[in-house]
Every structure is written in C-alpha cells, then in structure tokens.
Amino acid sequence: MTNNEFVKAYAPATVANVCCGFDVLGFALDYPGDEVWARRSNAPGIRITDIKGIGGLSADPAENVIGVVAQKMLTELGITHGLELQLHKGMPVGSGMGSSAASSAAAAFAVNEVLGKPFTTEELVVYAMEGERKASGSAHADNVAPSLLGGFVLIRDYDPLDVVPLGTPVDLYCTIIYPQIELKTSLARSILKKEIPMKKGIRQWGNLAGLMAGLLKGDYGLIGRSLHDEIFEPERSILIPLFKQTKEAALSAGALGCGISGSGPSIFALSATAEQAEEVKLAMQQTYAESGIEIKTYVSKVPEQGARVIEQPILQPVQA
Incomplete structure (x- = not known):
C-alpha cells in the first residue's frame, strides 16, 4: 500500500440489549453497515473529505465520530502525520441498529490498517467507544464491540473494560x-x-x-x-x-x-x-x-x- 491509496473498511449494524441483555449484550449483522476510507496524509491533522449516503453530518473531525476515533488513536500513539477520511453511510441514523457504532468501528479498523495494525481488533473497541461518547454522551460498547468482532459479544464490565466475544456458536x-x-x-x-x-x-x-x-x-x-x-x-x-x-x-x-x-x-x-x-x-x-x-x-x-x-x-x- 502506498500513501496515496485508501484503505476501505466496512463495519456492520448491530443489535444491542437482545431482550434480557440490557447494556451488556449485542450481536452483529452482515448488513446494513458503513464504510470508512482512510489514507495517510503528510499534512498534520485529520480531514474528512467526503460523506456519502446521508446528509446533515458534519465534516468537522471534532464533530464527526470518525474524526474523534481517528484522533484518539493518533494521540495514543503519538503520531504527528495526518489522515484523510471519507465516510460512506449505508444505514439509517437513529434506527436503533448502531449507526454511530458502525461508523466508529469502521473508522477504528481503517485507521488501524493505515497505521500498520498497532492494535488488535479487540483493542480497537476502546477507541471506537470514543465515537459513541461523541454521538450519545456515553462511551458504551454493546454496539461497537460486536460491530468490530462479529457474532455475539458480552460486555461483562466497564471498570476495567471486559469484553467477551462469544462468536456464533449456532446458526441464527x-x-x-x-x-x-x-x-x-x-x-x-x-x-x-x-x-x-x-x-x-x-x-x-x-x-x-x-x-x-x-x-x-x-x-x-x-x-x-x-x-x-x-x-x-x-x-x-x-x-x-x-x-x-x-x-x-x-x-x-x-x-x-x-x-x-x-x-x-x-x-x-x-x-x-x-x-x-x-x-x-x-x-x-x-x-x-x-x-x-x-x-x-x-x-x-x-x-x-x-x-x-x-x-x-x-x-x-x-x-x-
């Protein structure tokens, strides 16, 4: 991959709570979902250059969940170069299917690839949670964790964060x-x-x-x-x-x-x-x-x- 190439990442919608698992359980879907495209930029800072599929979302990286997630990752790693991001929404906002979580998860995954995979997929959960904090005021994981990891995921605790991937032990x-x-x-x-x-x-x-x-x-x-x-x-x-x-x-x-x-x-x-x-x-x-x-x-x-x-x-x- 060259610096001019976009990494394209897809993250799916999710179902959280799953009846009896309020705030502690979620599972992933195959679709719908969101895409985030990311590539390295020699200029400092984060730029969101395109948003497709929906109107009304801010291109200000401090006000859009994908920019918030990316900045958290860069700050954590002490990286000074910039990133160019694009968001392609494939799912409705405010639907109860983890729309902001899909964007946050896709951003974390794409940026991690561009940076050479410094984090495991499970470690990306905490960064994707920052997108949820921006979107809803609460850094919850019951949507972003299954969107990143797939299958069913149990959030056993938040202090410290204890995410338990259950996978897909049965066909559902x-x-x-x-x-x-x-x-x-x-x-x-x-x-x-x-x-x-x-x-x-x-x-x-x-x-x-x-x-x-x-x-x-x-x-x-x-x-x-x-x-x-x-x-x-x-x-x-x-x-x-x-x-x-x-x-x-x-x-x-x-x-x-x-x-x-x-x-x-x-x-x-x-x-x-x-x-x-x-x-x-x-x-x-x-x-x-x-x-x-x-x-x-x-x-x-x-x-x-x-x-x-x-x-x-x-x-x-x-x-x-």
Missing part, C-alpha cells in the same frame, strides 16, 4: 423491521425506572444466563425461552407504534424470539433458518401494511466476522 438469522419514526435514545432511557423489583431482576438474570447457555449449547429451545425482557421492554415498547402486534406476528411466524433493537424504534426477531427469517419478515411487514408508517426491513445472518477491509465498495441500498 435476524429479521429487523425499522419503522421510520424518530425515537431519541435519551427519551427511551429517561422513561426507565431507576429501581427494579427483586422478582423481576431474578427472572431477568435467569433469562440472560439461559440465553448464554442456549447459545453455547446450541439449544434453540432454550434460546427462545430466554429471549424475554422482564424489565425494560414493557416500558420502552409504548414508544414504538404497533410493537406488540409486530412481536406477536413474528412469534406466530416461527421466530425464536423478538424484541427492541437497541433503544428502538427497530424491532428484531431471531430465527434458526434463513427461510424462517424470511417468513418472519413478511409477517412483521404485514402489521405495518395499513399503518401509514414507512418501514425498511432487513434479513441477515449473524456473522462470525465483524469489521473488515474491503477491496471495492459493497454498500447497496436495501429495499423495504
């Missing part, structure tokens, strides 16, 4: 429906109670442990029984039109489980086969058929790989 396919309404993460968090009843807490811990065991044992029945949120979904679901009907439709169509993706408004469902995931997609779409709410739908395998270098741009619009 995710159907996501994105009703195109605005739902701010701050609002979705503000309505949550600060205390929980012990009985609900015990059920939630049991479900999370059951989901982990089901994944590692390849027990689809246990996975399905464990994909329940006793605490947060009942409060957050009132912010998402037709959530209850969509969940019922997904389960009736054979989904293992269904819940809110991140803070919403997207709704995800997990299935054991690609064919089942497509049937679930049709059922979920039907609930919004006469609602007047525009939707986008995605079906993706939960992949083993997350962020990666690509030779050619791979982003294509996904039809609803």
